[in-house]
Amino acid sequence: MSGIPYERLKAFEGRVAATAGRGRDPVNEPMIRHWCEAMGDTNPAYQGPDAIAPPTMLQAWTMGGLSGHTGRSGAHDELFGLLDDAGYTSIVATDCEQEYLRPLRPGDRIVFDVVIESVSERKTTKLGTGHFVTTRMDVRAEGDPEPVGTHRFRMLKYAPAPKKPRVGRPRPVINRDNAGFWDGVGAHRLLIQRCGGCATLRFPWLPGCAACGSPEWDTVEAGGEGTVYSYVVMHHPPFPAFDPPYAVALVELAEGVRMVSNVVGVPYDKVRIGMPVRLEFLRVAGDADGEWELPVFRAVVGSGG
Ligand code: ZN
Numbered sequence: 114m115s116g117i118p119y120e121r122l123k124a125f126e127g128r129v130a131a132t133a134g135r136g137r138d139p140v141n142e143p144m145i146r147h148w149c150e151a152m153g154d155t156n157p158a159y160q161g162p163d164a165i166a167p168p169t170m171l172q173a174w175t176m177g178g179l180s181g182h183t184g185r186s187g188a189h190d191e192l193f194g195l196l197d198d199a200g201y202t203s204i205v206a207t208d209c210e211q212e213y214l215r216p217l218r219p220g221d222r223i224v225f226d227v228v229i230e231s232v233s234e235r236k237t238t239k240l241g242t243g244h245f246v247t248t249r250m251d252v253r254a255e256g257d258p259e260p261v262g263t264h265r266f267r268m269l270k271y272a273p274a275p276k277k278p279r280v281g282r283p284r285p286v287i288n289r290d291n292a293g294f295w296d297g298v299g300a301h302r303l304l305i306q307r308c309g310g311c312a313t314l315r316f317p318w319l320p321g322c323a324a325c326g327s328p329e330w331d332t333v334e335a336g337g338e339g340t341v342y343s344y345v346v347m348h349h350p351p352f353p354a355f356d357p358p359y360a361v362a363l364v365e366l367a368e369g370v371r372m373v374s375n376v377v378g379v380p381y382d383k384v385r386i387g388m389p390v391r392l393e394f395l396r397v398a399g400d401a402d403g404e405w406e407l408p409v410f411r412a413v414v415g416s417g418g
Pocket of ligand 1 (some may be wrong): 308309310311312313321323324325327373
Protein backbone atom coordinates (compact mmCIF):
# COMPACT_ATOMS: atom_id res chain seq x y z
CA MET A 114 0.00 0.00 0.00
CA SER A 115 1.34 3.41 -0.92
CA GLY A 116 -0.12 6.82 -0.27
CA ILE A 117 -1.86 8.65 -3.10
CA PRO A 118 -1.42 12.46 -3.00
CA TYR A 119 -4.80 13.58 -1.63
CA GLU A 120 -5.19 16.28 -4.32
CA ARG A 121 -5.31 13.50 -6.91
CA LEU A 122 -8.23 11.87 -5.13
CA LYS A 123 -9.94 15.15 -4.29
CA ALA A 124 -9.96 15.96 -8.03
CA PHE A 125 -12.56 13.20 -8.46
CA GLU A 126 -15.09 15.09 -6.34
CA GLY A 127 -17.92 16.31 -8.56
CA ARG A 128 -16.99 14.02 -11.44
CA VAL A 129 -19.85 12.25 -13.13
CA ALA A 130 -20.01 8.50 -12.58
CA ALA A 131 -23.19 7.85 -14.60
CA THR A 132 -25.44 9.99 -16.78
CA ALA A 133 -29.06 9.23 -17.54
CA GLY A 134 -28.81 5.69 -16.22
CA ARG A 135 -32.07 3.80 -16.64
CA GLY A 136 -33.93 1.69 -14.13
CA ARG A 137 -34.32 -1.84 -15.42
CA ASP A 138 -38.07 -1.88 -14.93
CA PRO A 139 -40.62 0.88 -14.62
CA VAL A 140 -42.11 1.31 -11.16
CA ASN A 141 -44.55 -1.58 -10.96
CA GLU A 142 -47.07 -3.21 -8.67
CA PRO A 143 -45.51 -6.69 -8.42
CA MET A 144 -42.18 -5.32 -7.15
CA ILE A 145 -44.03 -3.06 -4.71
CA ARG A 146 -46.09 -5.99 -3.46
CA HIS A 147 -43.03 -8.23 -3.00
CA TRP A 148 -41.22 -5.46 -1.19
CA CYS A 149 -44.13 -4.83 1.18
CA GLU A 150 -44.44 -8.55 1.87
CA ALA A 151 -40.71 -8.86 2.58
CA MET A 152 -40.78 -5.80 4.86
CA GLY A 153 -44.07 -6.71 6.51
CA ASP A 154 -45.36 -3.26 5.51
CA THR A 155 -49.15 -3.23 5.25
CA ASN A 156 -49.54 0.54 4.77
CA PRO A 157 -52.63 1.02 2.54
CA ALA A 158 -50.84 3.83 0.63
CA TYR A 159 -48.91 1.10 -1.22
CA GLN A 160 -52.01 -0.81 -2.32
CA GLY A 161 -54.93 -0.32 -4.66
CA PRO A 162 -55.52 1.82 -7.73
CA ASP A 163 -53.90 4.98 -6.28
CA ALA A 164 -50.90 3.16 -4.86
CA ILE A 165 -47.56 4.88 -4.51
CA ALA A 166 -44.26 3.04 -4.18
CA PRO A 167 -42.70 2.90 -0.70
CA PRO A 168 -40.11 5.71 -0.67
CA THR A 169 -37.50 3.34 0.75
CA MET A 170 -37.68 1.35 -2.51
CA LEU A 171 -35.73 4.14 -4.24
CA GLN A 172 -32.63 2.01 -4.56
CA ALA A 173 -34.59 -1.03 -5.76
CA TRP A 174 -35.60 0.81 -8.94
CA THR A 175 -32.05 1.83 -9.79
CA MET A 176 -30.10 -1.35 -9.07
CA GLY A 177 -28.20 -2.74 -12.02
CA GLY A 178 -28.66 -6.39 -11.16
CA LEU A 179 -25.92 -8.98 -11.47
CA SER A 180 -24.86 -7.80 -14.93
CA GLY A 181 -24.36 -4.23 -13.75
CA HIS A 182 -25.36 -0.87 -15.10
CA THR A 183 -25.02 0.37 -18.61
CA GLY A 184 -23.93 3.93 -19.24
CA ARG A 185 -21.47 4.18 -16.37
CA SER A 186 -18.74 6.74 -17.08
CA GLY A 187 -15.04 6.18 -16.61
CA ALA A 188 -14.65 8.32 -13.47
CA HIS A 189 -15.83 5.64 -11.07
CA ASP A 190 -13.65 2.90 -12.60
CA GLU A 191 -10.73 5.30 -12.84
CA LEU A 192 -10.93 6.22 -9.15
CA PHE A 193 -11.32 2.61 -8.03
CA GLY A 194 -8.47 1.51 -10.32
CA LEU A 195 -6.23 4.16 -8.79
CA LEU A 196 -7.13 2.97 -5.29
CA ASP A 197 -6.63 -0.70 -6.27
CA ASP A 198 -3.20 0.03 -7.71
CA ALA A 199 -2.19 1.80 -4.49
CA GLY A 200 -3.06 -1.35 -2.51
CA TYR A 201 -6.56 -0.39 -1.34
CA THR A 202 -7.98 -3.54 -2.85
CA SER A 203 -10.82 -4.29 -0.42
CA ILE A 204 -14.19 -2.63 -0.29
CA VAL A 205 -16.99 -2.42 2.21
CA ALA A 206 -20.22 -0.44 2.08
CA THR A 207 -20.43 1.67 5.22
CA ASP A 208 -23.69 3.58 5.06
CA CYS A 209 -26.33 5.08 2.85
CA GLU A 210 -28.65 8.00 3.15
CA GLN A 211 -31.78 8.70 1.17
CA GLU A 212 -33.89 11.79 0.66
CA TYR A 213 -37.41 11.58 -0.73
CA LEU A 214 -38.91 14.55 -2.55
CA ARG A 215 -42.04 13.12 -4.11
CA PRO A 216 -43.58 9.66 -4.38
CA LEU A 217 -43.12 7.33 -7.33
CA ARG A 218 -46.13 5.62 -8.86
CA PRO A 219 -46.56 2.50 -10.97
CA GLY A 220 -45.67 3.33 -14.56
CA ASP A 221 -42.97 5.89 -13.73
CA ARG A 222 -39.78 5.20 -15.64
CA ILE A 223 -36.62 5.77 -13.66
CA VAL A 224 -33.69 7.89 -14.83
CA PHE A 225 -30.70 8.64 -12.64
CA ASP A 226 -27.40 10.52 -12.61
CA VAL A 227 -24.52 9.65 -10.31
CA VAL A 228 -21.67 11.88 -9.19
CA ILE A 229 -18.70 11.15 -6.98
CA GLU A 230 -19.57 13.52 -4.18
CA SER A 231 -16.57 13.16 -1.92
CA VAL A 232 -13.39 11.21 -1.35
CA SER A 233 -12.04 11.35 2.18
CA GLU A 234 -8.47 11.78 3.29
CA ARG A 235 -6.71 8.61 4.28
CA LYS A 236 -8.33 7.07 7.36
CA THR A 237 -7.43 4.10 9.49
CA THR A 238 -10.30 1.92 10.67
CA LYS A 239 -10.50 -1.47 12.37
CA LEU A 240 -10.72 -3.07 8.92
CA GLY A 241 -7.65 -1.31 7.59
CA THR A 242 -6.46 1.98 6.11
CA GLY A 243 -8.12 3.56 3.10
CA HIS A 244 -10.40 6.23 1.73
CA PHE A 245 -14.16 6.70 2.07
CA VAL A 246 -15.85 7.37 -1.26
CA THR A 247 -19.35 8.85 -1.30
CA THR A 248 -21.47 8.78 -4.43
CA ARG A 249 -24.74 10.63 -4.85
CA MET A 250 -27.44 9.36 -7.14
CA ASP A 251 -30.16 11.79 -8.22
CA VAL A 252 -33.27 9.94 -9.28
CA ARG A 253 -36.07 11.30 -11.43
CA ALA A 254 -38.97 9.97 -13.46
CA GLU A 255 -38.74 10.19 -17.22
CA GLY A 256 -40.43 13.32 -18.56
CA ASP A 257 -40.19 15.20 -15.26
CA PRO A 258 -37.10 17.32 -14.59
CA GLU A 259 -37.85 17.51 -10.85
CA PRO A 260 -35.96 14.91 -8.81
CA VAL A 261 -37.94 12.31 -6.85
CA GLY A 262 -35.12 11.66 -4.44
CA THR A 263 -31.43 11.19 -3.85
CA HIS A 264 -29.44 8.23 -2.66
CA ARG A 265 -26.02 8.70 -1.09
CA PHE A 266 -23.84 5.66 -0.77
CA ARG A 267 -20.58 5.55 1.16
CA MET A 268 -17.93 2.89 0.75
CA LEU A 269 -14.54 2.34 2.30
CA LYS A 270 -11.88 1.30 -0.19
CA TYR A 271 -9.09 -0.04 2.00
CA ALA A 272 -5.98 -2.13 2.41
CA PRO A 273 -6.94 -4.95 4.79
CA ALA A 274 -5.24 -4.86 8.18
CA PRO A 275 -2.93 -7.81 8.81
CA LYS A 276 -4.81 -10.85 10.07
CA LYS A 277 -4.99 -11.23 13.80
CA PRO A 278 -4.53 -14.63 15.39
CA ARG A 279 -7.72 -16.64 15.70
CA VAL A 280 -9.79 -15.61 18.67
CA GLY A 281 -12.52 -17.36 20.57
CA ARG A 282 -16.19 -17.05 19.85
CA PRO A 283 -17.73 -13.93 21.43
CA ARG A 284 -19.91 -14.73 24.41
CA PRO A 285 -23.59 -13.85 24.21
CA VAL A 286 -24.57 -10.81 26.23
CA ILE A 287 -26.51 -12.12 29.19
CA ASN A 288 -28.74 -9.66 31.02
CA ARG A 289 -31.70 -9.59 33.37
CA ASP A 290 -34.16 -10.12 30.51
CA ASN A 291 -32.53 -13.17 28.93
CA ALA A 292 -30.66 -14.83 31.81
CA GLY A 293 -33.35 -17.52 32.11
CA PHE A 294 -32.89 -18.47 28.49
CA TRP A 295 -29.13 -19.00 28.93
CA ASP A 296 -29.68 -20.89 32.18
CA GLY A 297 -31.94 -23.18 30.13
CA VAL A 298 -29.28 -23.63 27.44
CA GLY A 299 -26.77 -24.55 30.15
CA ALA A 300 -29.18 -27.33 31.19
CA HIS A 301 -29.77 -28.39 27.54
CA ARG A 302 -33.28 -27.00 27.49
CA LEU A 303 -34.46 -24.49 24.92
CA LEU A 304 -36.97 -22.32 26.75
CA ILE A 305 -39.56 -20.17 25.04
CA GLN A 306 -41.36 -17.44 26.94
CA ARG A 307 -45.15 -17.72 27.26
CA CYS A 308 -47.21 -14.66 28.10
CA GLY A 309 -49.08 -14.93 31.40
CA GLY A 310 -51.84 -12.69 30.02
CA CYS A 311 -52.66 -14.11 26.60
CA ALA A 312 -50.43 -17.23 26.36
CA THR A 313 -48.67 -15.95 23.21
CA LEU A 314 -45.26 -17.59 22.82
CA ARG A 315 -42.36 -15.28 22.14
CA PHE A 316 -38.74 -15.47 21.13
CA PRO A 317 -36.25 -13.85 21.63
CA TRP A 318 -36.88 -13.21 25.30
CA LEU A 319 -38.40 -9.85 26.14
CA PRO A 320 -39.64 -8.30 29.38
CA GLY A 321 -43.21 -7.83 28.09
CA CYS A 322 -45.71 -9.27 25.64
CA ALA A 323 -45.90 -7.53 22.26
CA ALA A 324 -49.45 -8.85 21.78
CA CYS A 325 -51.13 -7.75 25.03
CA GLY A 326 -48.48 -5.83 26.99
CA SER A 327 -48.51 -8.13 30.00
CA PRO A 328 -45.22 -8.35 31.95
CA GLU A 329 -46.21 -11.77 33.36
CA TRP A 330 -44.70 -14.86 31.81
CA ASP A 331 -43.56 -18.39 32.29
CA THR A 332 -41.73 -20.73 29.95
CA VAL A 333 -42.35 -23.78 27.83
CA GLU A 334 -39.58 -26.06 26.71
CA ALA A 335 -39.19 -26.44 22.96
CA GLY A 336 -39.47 -30.02 21.72
CA GLY A 337 -36.50 -29.40 19.44
CA GLU A 338 -38.15 -29.93 16.05
CA GLY A 339 -38.00 -27.13 13.50
CA THR A 340 -37.63 -26.16 9.89
CA VAL A 341 -35.42 -23.63 8.13
CA TYR A 342 -37.71 -20.65 7.56
CA SER A 343 -35.02 -18.59 5.82
CA TYR A 344 -31.26 -18.34 5.73
CA VAL A 345 -28.31 -16.34 4.45
CA VAL A 346 -24.81 -17.48 3.63
CA MET A 347 -22.30 -15.24 5.36
CA HIS A 348 -19.26 -14.40 3.26
CA HIS A 349 -18.30 -10.90 4.32
CA PRO A 350 -17.21 -9.12 6.44
CA PRO A 351 -15.12 -11.78 8.18
CA PHE A 352 -15.31 -11.93 11.98
CA PRO A 353 -12.21 -13.33 13.67
CA ALA A 354 -13.93 -16.19 15.47
CA PHE A 355 -15.87 -17.40 12.44
CA ASP A 356 -14.77 -19.17 9.33
CA PRO A 357 -16.78 -17.99 6.29
CA PRO A 358 -18.68 -18.99 4.30
CA TYR A 359 -21.26 -20.34 6.73
CA ALA A 360 -25.04 -20.45 6.84
CA VAL A 361 -27.05 -18.41 9.32
CA ALA A 362 -30.60 -19.69 9.50
CA LEU A 363 -33.87 -18.41 10.80
CA VAL A 364 -35.35 -21.60 12.23
CA GLU A 365 -39.06 -21.92 12.83
CA LEU A 366 -39.64 -24.14 15.82
CA ALA A 367 -42.56 -26.57 15.89
CA GLU A 368 -44.02 -24.32 18.62
CA GLY A 369 -44.25 -21.49 16.06
CA VAL A 370 -41.57 -19.04 17.19
CA ARG A 371 -38.45 -18.39 15.12
CA MET A 372 -34.85 -18.07 16.17
CA VAL A 373 -31.58 -17.22 14.48
CA SER A 374 -29.03 -20.01 14.73
CA ASN A 375 -26.60 -22.12 12.75
CA VAL A 376 -27.46 -25.23 10.79
CA VAL A 377 -24.90 -27.97 11.32
CA GLY A 378 -24.42 -31.34 9.69
CA VAL A 379 -24.67 -30.10 6.07
CA PRO A 380 -22.37 -27.90 3.98
CA TYR A 381 -23.38 -24.22 3.97
CA ASP A 382 -24.54 -24.45 0.34
CA LYS A 383 -26.90 -27.35 1.04
CA VAL A 384 -29.07 -25.47 3.52
CA ARG A 385 -32.56 -24.96 2.08
CA ILE A 386 -35.76 -23.25 3.09
CA GLY A 387 -38.15 -25.84 4.51
CA MET A 388 -35.34 -28.20 5.54
CA PRO A 389 -36.27 -30.09 8.71
CA VAL A 390 -33.82 -29.55 11.55
CA ARG A 391 -33.43 -30.73 15.11
CA LEU A 392 -32.08 -28.92 18.13
CA GLU A 393 -28.77 -29.81 19.65
CA PHE A 394 -26.26 -28.04 21.84
CA LEU A 395 -22.84 -27.12 20.52
CA ARG A 396 -19.90 -26.63 22.84
CA VAL A 397 -17.79 -23.68 21.67
CA ALA A 398 -14.48 -22.26 22.80
CA GLY A 399 -14.21 -18.73 24.08
CA ASP A 400 -11.07 -16.64 24.56
CA ALA A 401 -9.70 -16.98 28.05
CA ASP A 402 -13.00 -17.78 29.67
CA GLY A 403 -13.37 -21.45 28.82
CA GLU A 404 -16.16 -23.09 26.91
CA TRP A 405 -19.89 -22.71 26.83
CA GLU A 406 -22.81 -23.98 24.79
CA LEU A 407 -25.06 -22.64 22.06
CA PRO A 408 -28.31 -24.04 20.67
CA VAL A 409 -27.80 -25.03 17.02
CA PHE A 410 -29.86 -27.08 14.59
CA ARG A 411 -28.79 -30.23 12.85
CA ALA A 412 -30.20 -30.91 9.40
CA VAL A 413 -32.44 -33.95 9.40
CA VAL A 414 -31.42 -35.66 6.18
CA GLY A 415 -32.93 -38.79 4.67
CA SER A 416 -35.75 -38.75 7.19
CA GLY A 417 -37.94 -40.34 4.52
CA GLY A 418 -41.13 -38.99 6.11
ZN1 ZN B 1 -49.75 -11.43 26.01
